[in-house]
Amino acid sequence: MKILLSLLIGLLATGLCAQQSLSVAGFSHTNSSVMLSWNIGELMTETLESNGLVLTQGLYQTRLEVTTSTEQSFTLYEITAFPNPAQDFIHIVVNHPDLQGMYYSLYNNEGILLKEGDITNSMTKVDLEHFPPAVYFIQVKDEKRMLQTFKIIKNY
Secondary structure (H helix, E strand, C coil), X not given: CHHHHHHHHHHHXXXXXXXXXXXXXXXXXXXXXXXXXXXXXXXXXXXXEECCEEEEEECCCCXXXXXXXXXXXXXXXXXXXXXXXXXXXXXXXXXXXXXXCCEEEEEECCCCEEEEEECCCCEEEEECCCCCCEEXXXXXXXXXXXXXXXXXXXXX
16 A cells, blocks of 8 residues: 555656656746747647747647748738739739839748839839749838738749
8 A cells, every 4th residue: 555655646746847858958048028948859749829929849840831921901002913823923013103112022931032123113023034933922112111921932
């Protein structure tokens, strides 16, 4: 009976030690508003969601794909981009009488700026012929702010 009770107490005591893992590397940083800690060697993952933010921690995220995109819609502007998927070009159409200061920026999926151009007409052609098939992002901006972001897929 004593052995069984000791075994039960031992199991309960080890179960109360949370947040432990066998780690081969890691780091922890704390400042006045946040504590960030990571390590390699965790056997479990956990995903937390709050207010549209998602945090996945742990390993074994073999099919993890993170895509972030901001689309801000201003009622003064109606902006479209087509065709999507594209091959050699896309058109950016802006339905607004004042295009002064408007331009576009083309980025690859690593966030590297590839091309910029002014938007001077309601329909602007963006040449993609010299870029390889991939996913690109086009941001339409004016002098003060980013108006809209489009995710463009370029095919063969």
